[in-house]
Amino acid sequence: MNAITEPNGAAAMEWPDAGVSRVPFRIYTDAGIYQQEQERIFRGEAWHYVAMELEIPNGGDYKANYIGDTPVFATRDPQGEIKVFVNRCAHRGSLLCIDASGNKKDFTCVYHNWSYDFDGKLKSVAFRRGVRGQGGLPEDFDMADHSLHRLRTETINGLIFATFSESVAPLREWLGPRMTSHIERIFNRPVKILGSYVQYLHNNWKLYIENVKDSYHASLLHLFFTTFGLNRMSMDGAIELSVSGGHHISWSKMASDNAAGTEYQDGALRAMNTDFDLADRGVLKNWPEFPDGVTHAIQGIWPNFIVQQIQNCLAIRLAVPKGVDETELQWVLFGYADDTPEHDRIRLMQSNLVGPAGLVSMEDGVIGSFVQRSIQQDGDRSAVLEMGGREVESQKSRVSEASVRGFWQAYRGLMKL
Amino acid sequence: MSAIETRVERLLADYAGTIDDDQLEQWPEYFTQDCVYRILTRDGYRNRWPAGVVHCEGRGMLGDRILSMRRANIFEPHWYRHLVTSTRLKAEIPASEGGGWRLHSNFALVRTMQAGEQSLFLAGFYDDVVVEQAGKLLFREKTVVLDSNRVDTLLVIPV
Numbered sequence: 001m002n003a004i005t006e007p008n009g010a011a012a013m014e015w016p017d018a019g020v021s022r023v024p025f026r027i028y029t030d031a032g033i034y035q036q037e038q039e040r041i042f043r044g045e046a047w048h049y050v051a052m053e054l055e056i057p058n059g060g061d062y063k064a065n066y067i068g069d070t071p072v073f074a075t076r077d078p079q080g081e082i083k084v085f086v087n088r089c090a091h092r093g094s095l096l097c098i099d100a101s102g103n104k105k106d107f108t109c110v111y112h113n114w115s116y117d118f119d120g121k122l123k124s125v126a127f128r129r130g131v132r133g134q135g136g137l138p139e140d141f142d143m144a145d146h147s148l149h150r151l152r153t154e155t156i157n158g159l160i161f162a163t164f165s166e167s168v169a170p171l172r173e174w175l176g177p178r179m180t181s182h183i184e185r186i187f188n189r190p191v192k193i194l195g196s197y198v199q200y201l202h203n204n205w206k207l208y209i210e211n212v213k214d215s216y217h218a219s220l221l222h223l224f225f226t227t228f229g230l231n232r233m234s235m236d237g238a239i240e241l242s243v244s245g246g247h248h249i250s251w252s253k254m255a256s257d258n259a260a261g262t263e264y265q266d267g268a269l270r271a272m273n274t275d276f277d278l279a280d281r282g283v284l285k286n287w288p289e290f291p292d293g294v295t296h297a298i299q300g301i302w303p304n305f306i307v308q309q310i311q312n313c314l315a316i317r318l319a320v321p322k323g324v325d326e327t328e329l330q331w332v333l334f335g336y337a338d339d340t341p342e343h344d345r346i347r348l349m350q351s352n353l354v355g356p357a358g359l360v361s362m363e364d365g366v367i368g369s370f371v372q373r374s375i376q377q378d379g380d381r382s383a384v385l386e387m388g389g390r391e392v393e394s395q396k397s398r399v400s401e402a403s404v405r406g407f408w409q410a411y412r413g414l415m416k417l
Numbered sequence: 418m419s420a421i422e423t424r425v426e427r428l429l430a431d432y433a434g435t436i437d438d439d440q441l442e443q444w445p446e447y448f449t450q451d452c453v454y455r456i457l458t459r460d461g462y463r464n465r466w467p468a469g470v471v472h473c474e475g476r477g478m479l480g481d482r483i484l485s486m487r488r489a490n491i492f493e494p495h496w497y498r499h500l501v502t503s504t505r506l507k508a509e510i511p512a513s514e515g516g517g518w519r520l521h522s523n524f525a526l527v528r529t530m531q532a533g534e535q536s537l538f539l540a541g542f543y544d545d546v547v548v549e550q551a552g553k554l555l556f557r558e559k560t561v562v563l564d565s566n567r568v569d570t571l572l573v574i575p576v
Binding site: 193197200201221227278280328333352355357359362365367 | 456458460461464466467468469470471472473474475476477478480481482484485488489490491492493566567568569570571572573
């Protein structure tokens, strides 16, 4: 395998002959690859999560975010329509919305007061006619040529997605029926935000997404459940992949037998095969809230969006790349608007399991940087992905890297690698 | 400076020292049995979101955090140095509401990694409810409010 750098600075590389069961380390460290990802993935044939509808409930509300490196904002216009724009003034390129969220009557750039309406049209320019007949814009300056960059926007059950692509299929079609139905399952009724934070990772964004898609590291790296004898290796479950391989769902049912579920439910389950036990099992209290019996479901939406159900701890995550070796992991924890106080309380206690201080998952904050630090050289060596075979396919066993291989299949397709 | 402010300054110095000296098994002893300890982000505090980064109720959960850190969680070795300042009394809590005092204190927390890298890991304030039990001051509530919404890498040692 040889890697060369093309004259335009964009690195090209050949993928190993072994296909998606090998991942060259250079893919996580190369600035040229990173730039190509911006063009082909984040501004390419894919939809990207931007915000939740409930974050912009009123006309004029906006919420800023990023699609890859590109700042964007979602807004609800006075008529109620949701739109997404690149967050950049058409004049000199300044950020337009500086606060992360808020409410606007129009979008006026702080730099020179170019002002846009909710269609992104330039409506006024300060000193357009100059002062006392001197200065100002040329007579033939056409305001219509200087609109904001508006993105195709769609929503699914309260989640706002946007794309730079004019040709990518409509959102639900792009997601496919299985991924769509899973989003509809989680977002089946109005939700409310319970908490939100950012976890900053010192690794390439793809290392975090691979970690999410690799369900088999969970019982090995995350020792909280194992140490306290709460592991459920034999649970029913599966990994399901979309046709592209880019989306996945890994799900399991905590207890096929109802008795064990009841023990969890009342917090009485004793530690097994261990000398350690928690003094307070409140963090493990849960209730079966989905009729399908699935208690754990992680959905990865291509390329960097995650829908999480860990027992009753519901969350979305977005892994925003911040350069080749840093990632901003956004978390939003939520419950349902009609949750009872008891539901609120269970979700609050379970919130201890996730996030930067998550008893179960804090390790995910650092494991990617362990890889990032060790692969700065040997870029033509590869990671090995052969658990569960070498194929990209849905599987019953979660002791598998099939969904990680699926990520790379989709990646190679878009990146033309 | 009132007498309670001086006493709580000393309490906070001991509390921070216990964490910074890695005497974490003693950390829960600074709290009442029915305590609430939580770490909120700036936005979480402003928006009154219930779920923060950490939410512990009762000494048992505090001890479980330490047990999990010692036995289960995986992280790079690192240490804290707390700098706690500007302790001031906000309110005396009437006996009908459990008594005690509510105090605010600022903190900054320097994190040192095993390779020697030092950084300002967290800054913010403590919103504390302190009560006196058997002549000893204890935290009945300790809300750690971060100035940022972002936590670098992970948070395993208590703040």
